[in-house]
Amino acid sequence: MGEATYCFQTKLLHNQHKVDPNTGAVSVPIQPASTFHQFDMDHFGQYDYSRSGNPTRAALEDAIADLEGGVQGFAFASGMAAISTAFMLLSQGDHVLLSEDVYGGTYRMTSEVLGRFGIEHTFVDTTDIEMVARHIQSNTKVIYIETPSNPLLKITDIRAVTELAQSHGCLTFVDNTFATPAVQRPLELGADVVLHSATKFIAGHSDVVAGLAVVKDQHLGDQIAFLQNSFGAILGVQDAWLVLRGLKTLQVRMNQSTASAKTIAAFLEEHPSVDNVYYPGLASDPGRDLHLSQANDTGAVLSFSLHDEAAVRQLTEHMQIPVFSVSLGAVESILSYPAKMSHASMPAVEREKRGITDGLLRLSVGLEDHDDLIQDLTQALSGVEAAAVSKQ
Ligand SMILES: *Cc1c(COP(=O)(O)O)cnc(C)c1O
Numbered sequence: 049m050g051e052a053t054y055c056f057q058t059k060l061l062h063n064q065h066k067v068d069p070n071t072g073a074v075s076v077p078i079q080p081a082s083t084f085h086q087f088d089m090d091h092f093g094q095y096d097y098s099r100s101g102n103p104t105r106a107a108l109e110d111a112i113a114d115l116e117g118g119v120q121g122f123a124f125a126s127g128m129a130a131i132s133t134a135f136m137l138l139s140q141g142d143h144v145l146l147s148e149d150v151y152g153g154t155y156r157m158t159s160e161v162l163g164r165f166g167i168e169h170t171f172v173d174t175t176d177i178e179m180v181a182r183h184i185q186s187n188t189k190v191i192y193i194e195t196p197s198n199p200l201l202k203i204t205d206i207r208a209v210t211e212l213a214q215s216h217g218c219l220t221f222v223d224n225t226f227a228t229p230a231v232q233r234p235l236e237l238g239a240d241v242v243l244h245s246a247t248k249f250i251a252g253h254s255d256v257v258a259g260l261a262v263v264k265d266q267h268l269g270d271q272i273a274f275l276q277n278s279f280g281a282i283l284g285v286q287d288a289w290l291v292l293r294g295l296k297t298l299q300v301r302m303n304q305s306t307a308s309a310k311t312i313a314a315f316l317e318e319h320p321s322v323d324n325v326y327y328p329g330l331a332s333d334p335g336r337d338l339h340l341s342q343a344n345d346t347g348a349v350l351s352f353s354l355h356d357e358a359a360v361r362q363l364t365e366h367m368q369i370p371v372f373s374v375s376l377g378a379v380e381s382i383l384s385y386p387a388k389m390s391h392a393s394m395p396a397v398e399r400e401k402r403g404i405t406d407g408l409l410r411l412s413v414g415l416e417d418h419d420d421l422i423q424d425l426t427q428a429l430s431g432v433e434a435a436a437v438s439k440q
Pocket residue numbers: 126127128129151153194198223225226244245246247248257258259375
């Protein structure tokens with residue numbers, strides 16, 4: 049009999065680390081040892097030093113590799129540590145093409161750090177595949193995309209980008225933080241490296257900072273393993289355990305939050321004080337069909353724009369349920385203001401160019417009852433209307 053293949057929800061719970069073979073424990077043991085005794089001087093065991101490899105971290109690395117459909121996974125101290133380490137695949141003189149509305153930290157690292165090491169970059173609107181093709185240079189080695197993007201939820205065609213990249217001998221990196229492998233699996237669409245801020249949906253409880261990388265083939269696996277060990281930005285074992293625990297409920301959290309996000313997006317779209325709603329789950333969204341051709345659902349993050357900063361101030365001061373903070377992908381709803389939070393490191397002109405205006409808000413929908421969230425939005429938005437009227 050062949051090995052059973054389980055669907056995603058089952059794989060979250062039933063994997064090779066479900067039971068500790070030594071004790072039968074149904075939770076992965078936290079192994080804090082920094083070093084491992086070698087019983088044979090000529091043949092070292094699987095582990096020697098915990099920067100290079102640790103069984104608790106390995107359980108998480110195996111889990112994410114399996115869930116993303118890759119050959120090897122890596123756990124890092126943060127999403128930025130994972131992303132930065134992956135960029136170390138590049139060398140002086142190389143060039144990288146990136147989605148223009150990448151995560152603010154990725155923008156900062158690319159524009160302010162990589163340049164000092166002689167690595168060039170260009171930001172392009174990767175939703176326009178012709179534009180991507182036009183900006184590939186002879187030294188382009190990586191095309192880096194985020195889809196859905198942050199914070200405008202723009203959709204890039206993963207298959208088209210990976211085909212283009214392959215025909216030019218480039219790698220494709222995908223930041224899959226917004227979708228998670230429960231919703232979208234870029235390696236199956238041709239990508240080479242998938243990156244995550246596991247701080248967000250994967251861990252899901254706003255209580256740990258972590259990053260993950262998964263690669264498509266063993267050659268890349270060997271290279272990233274070397275870089276992970278060389279740079280040493282590894283995830284600690286306590287944090288690896290927290291991510292493993294959060295991961296078990298990824299699918300049910302995504303299902304519930306996505307259903308609420310759809311209802312809330314539809315509500316906002318009808319509201320007179322809301323100018324625009326950005327969410328691939330809306331029938332009116334220009335990226336919807338493309339997104340659903342490469343993902344199985346539309347996720348739990350949406351953005352919407354109000355008239356101006358004063359309206360944003362009104363709303364945020366009156367919302368009761370969501371926390372007002374950076375981050376996303378948690379059990380509690382998180383409302384954030386990209387212009388002053390996630391994209392504060394982007395100059396104002398660059399932000400405006402990308403549509404990240406002073407009226408834009410991002411809502412990561414949590415697990416609260418959606419009627420309560422809508423009621424909360426209704427009362428807070430009524431304050432926005434009042435403010436607009438009193439100005440006239
Ligand atoms: C948060 C985030 C990151 C950075 O991850 P950290 O864990 O905060 O270092 C990268 N990409 C996206 C899309 C994010 O939302």
